[in-house]
Amino acid sequence: MTSKTILITGVTGYIARHIALQALEAGDRVIGSTRDLSREAALRDALRANLSDPAKLDNLRLMALDNTDDTGWAEAFDGVEALIHTASPVPVRQPDDPEEVIRPAVDGALRAAKAAYAAGLRRMVMTSSIAAVTSCPIRPGHQAHDEQDWSDLTRPGLSPYLASKTLAERAVWDWQAAEAPEMRVTMINPAVVIGPPVGPEIGASVYILRRLMQGKDAFLPRLGYPLVDVRDVAAMHLRALERPEAEGERFIASNKFYWHGQIARDLSAAFPARRIPTRVMPDWVFRLLARFVKPLRGLVPLLGTREEVDGSKATRVLGIQYRDTDATIRETAQALIDHKLV
Ligand code: NAP
Numbered sequence: 001m002t003s004k005t006i007l008i009t010g011v012t013g014y015i016a017r018h019i020a021l022q023a024l025e026a027g028d029r030v031i032g033s034t035r036d037l038s039r040e041a042a043l044r045d046a047l048r049a050n051l052s053d054p055a056k057l058d059n060l061r062l063m064a065l066d067n068t069d070d071t072g073w074a075e076a077f078d079g080v081e082a083l084i085h086t087a088s089p090v091p092v093r094q095p096d097d098p099e100e101v102i103r104p105a106v107d108g109a110l111r112a113a114k115a116a117y118a119a120g121l122r123r124m125v126m127t128s129s130i131a132a133v134t135s136c137p138i139r140p141g142h143q144a145h146d147e148q149d150w151s152d153l154t155r156p157g158l159s160p161y162l163a164s165k166t167l168a169e170r171a172v173w174d175w176q177a178a179e180a181p182e183m184r185v186t187m188i189n190p191a192v193v194i195g196p197p198v199g200p201e202i203g204a205s206v207y208i209l210r211r212l213m214q215g216k217d218a219f220l221p222r223l224g225y226p227l228v229d230v231r232d233v234a235a236m237h238l239r240a241l242e243r244p245e246a247e248g249e250r251f252i253a254s255n256k257f258y259w260h261g262q263i264a265r266d267l268s269a270a271f272p273a274r275r276i277p278t279r280v281m282p283d284w285v286f287r288l289l290a291r292f293v294k295p296l297r298g299l300v301p302l303l304g305t306r307e308e309v310d311g312s313k314a315t316r317v318l319g320i321q322y323r324d325t326d327a328t329i330r331e332t333a334q335a336l337i338d339h340k341l342v
Helices: 014-025 037-050 054-059 099-118 160-179 204-214 230-242 260-270 283-292 294-302 312-318 325-338
Strands: 005-009 029-034 060-064 082-085 123-127 184-190 192-194 224-229 249-253 256-259
Touching (some): 005 099, 037 054, 082 230, 099 123, 099 160, 123 160, 123 230, 160 184, 184 230, 192 204, 192 230, 204 260, 204 325, 224 230, 224 325, 230 312, 256 325
Parallel strands (some): 005 029
Antiparallel strands (some): 224 256
């Protein structure tokens, strides 16, 4: 593959660090954006520690860009050949005002896409989510959600984050169809992403494992989610750039569904000294708790639901062979221990 210059927005993020790492490793030049350039030194340290050759870090440059502000975007794409847009709020707790996450997600996606197009770029990959896919019934005759499904935002009780991802992805497809027919767009729609972080900063999804490792909850709710390794998700973004078959397509990134209790039991078996609670609470107890603990309320409709998603298109079209998720869970937990985060 010939090397290229890629602008990765939100490069300080959990997933974007892995994308940057793999791109630098492959010899690409990376321009990474952050809202806060004081994070650059820590990012460089984390990437350096993971690169096969520290000299590859010379191919990284950082710049300040904010999803909610026009400053810098018009000049950002000078010499850039492709955009990977990951920057979007991923709140650990949902805000009271949904617009707090919806506006930066939607405006940021459009701001990045439009600025890239105006600068002459014709290729972008964006990190969407299965949040934009799964809040709708599975189609008759299908066993799982796939890339043809779209979340139905008229459903009651959906989280602001879910709305933000659905609206941002829709906005980009609609803009591309109406105003930018030459822009070749690919969406990556990951399930819950886990895997060892690059450096000691973790994204909201790894908090799920961290909380289990910390043994904070004596009993676990009957919740579950499909999981995927962050290194596979990063590879999908970069493979999509290489493959014309990926243009105009969505790709779910998902390997395997896990119940919370099952993850806890696996972790407890792998780290017996850690006393990780594995008992699952009855749904009625969780419902009662949720009456008093507001952040739990959004989870009530998900109790006992098994959300099947089909991530096989990424294997067929992008050649992704998903990593073994049992191993990823253990590696993530070990990384949390190594970084003294648990
Ligand atoms: P993360 O670690 O929180 O990274 C997101 C990055 O986006 C942050 O480092 C932040 O960079 C940037 N950002 C946030 N709000 C911004 C704003 N208003 N303007 C500009 N930049 C902003 O999250 P992540 O887990 O890596 O997620 C990355 C992407 O993957 C997101 O689009 C997310 O929705 C999607 N995704 C994640 C998962 C998952 O399980 N983690 C699953 C599906 C989809 P600065 O603070 O440095 O500006």
